[in-house]
């Protein structure tokens with residue numbers, strides 16, 4: 228295996244909850260310099276797949292592999308992989324800056340990085356307010372700042388645009404594009420198809436825990452008349468659902 232070819236690899240991942248497979252034989256790869264969009268309806272298994280890749284859940288079968296190893300076996304996992312999972316996870320009494328200080332100390336990053344990432348995510352002005360008073364978008368910006376803190380080579384982001392305002396979304400698109408263009412590797416889940424259409428090089432679509440489509444964005448747009456949403460609705464079977472529910 229050439230380690231540099233695919234920094235992110237899902238190899239036959241399977242996870243069962245209460246006897247029902249919720250992630251079932253999921254395989255895909257993400258090459259350096261690529262942004263891959265992980266799409267699928269609510270409950271499809273995107274977050275579970277991401278948790279399996281990040282070693283936060285144990286697969287019943289298959290492997291999640293980052294730079295050739297399971298996440299937990301990486302020498303400096305949090306400096307290798309920047310992750311955004313749940314913007315709700317901030318302690319309400321701690322300020323944004325305190326969260327980043329704790330994260331920086333834990334992963335061995337110089338505290339001087341904190342001001343840099345706070346400025347980058349547009350949170351310098353609000354960094355010393357308790358997170359309990361932050362809006363969803365502000366919490367999301369702190370979560371993104373934490374992911375960038377260790378200058379990772381790989382970003383794995385679960386709905387990173389959640390709560391961001393249009394300027395924040397545009398900043399994130401440009402940031403992720405620049406990150407990938409500099410050789411970084413990005414996996415992001417999102418329901419915002421226009422966002423994904425603008426940024427992703429490749430798309431993996433999951434429905435009911437299984438990969439139902441994976442393709443380059445170029446091929447998808449060529450085949451769908453430039454419309455990722457039409458493609459998505461088709462491959463997830465949602466187009467049929469909408470037709471059946473159409474108000475006459």
Ligand SMILES: Nc1ncnc2c1ncn2[C@@H]1O[C@H](COP(=O)(O)OP(=O)(O)OP(=O)(O)O)[C@@H](O)[C@H]1O
Pocket residue numbers: 244245249267268269270271272273274275276
């Ligand atoms: N810890 C758990 N225990 C039981 N069921 C779970 C657990 N985690 C996830 N599930 C179930 O697995 C399925 C996939 O959930 P997951 O969060 O991965 O979906 P998702 O694609 O991220 O959805 P959404 O777009 O709504 O965030 C859902 O049916 C969910 O209820």
